[in-house]
Amino acid sequence: MGHDRLEVAISEVKKLQSSLKKSHRKQVQRNSEKFHLKAVALSWFKNHRDMLINLLPKDSLEKIDAGYTSLLENGDKNPTRNGIIKTIKELQAKLIDSQKYVLIKPYTSSSRSVVPSFSPLISDNKMQSILEKRWRETELCIRTNANLAATVMMGGLLEGLLLAKVNTYPDKNILYKCKSVPNDPKTGKKIELSKWTLAVYLDVAHEMLWIGKAAKDVGVVLRDYRNYIHPQKEFSHGVEVSNDDARIFWSIVSALAAEIIQPVK
Secondary structure (H helix, E strand, O other): OHHHHHHHHHHHHHHHHHHHHOOOOOEOOOHHHHHHHHHHHHHHHHHHHHHOOOOOOHHHHHHHHHHHHHHHHHOOOOOEHHHHHHHHHHHHHHHHHHHHHHHHHHHOOOOOOOOOOOOOOOOOHHHHHHHHHHHHHHHHHHHOOOHHHHHHHHHHHHHHHHHHHHOOOOOOHHHHOOOOOOEOOOOOOEOOHHHOOHHHHHHHHHHOOOOOHHHHHHHHHHHHHHHHHOHHHHHHHOOOOOHHHHHHHHHHHHHHHHHHHOOOO
16 A cells, blocks of 8 residues: 555665765765665665555655655765765655655545445455445545544444455464464463454454554554543543544555455465
């Protein structure tokens, strides 16, 4: 998904910056350093850019491209270290801004996403219909500022998709071997599937490589916010789910759904 793709790009840029700061030479002259400049730039153009063309505004993409082009060109020169580090910092800021854009922009109050096909994951037509209905109801909640209701709907939808993913495994033993499945304190054995919470589903999904770490981390935040369905907890914590919160969560859930629906390789 776009958010995770930008997360990787940001990580690559940070590592490059950290590597360049280890030397006190005024110029970047070592072949290994210049190769690193080129490698990071080529990673953007070969691995990340095509997956973000339809997600980012043209001007934002052009500015990011310019930053990476500068890295690529400087890989054939001996640029000043301070100058190239400045370029990297500016590029990192643009990538972070784009990451925020990908999270929020696709789900403005008037937008509607395309309901994904759940058929690769679930064969039962009735269950597919239920999930499609809930998808639309979640969007309706967001458009009408019923933000807590939307968050609760998202949690249920995500849990339903993860359970469906689990059920694609005829032999559940491979899942019970996951370190993230806690033990039942009474029996000392792995807790039964019927007792799994959204937290366990998310941990297992990440361990099984169904979803990326960044997506899992935001999924955990969604899980925590969903618990504000209890009025006393909302009152005691003084937390209110805003429409921006709901739209960010929906962006993540939509991307997570796309990953979860993919057949197991």
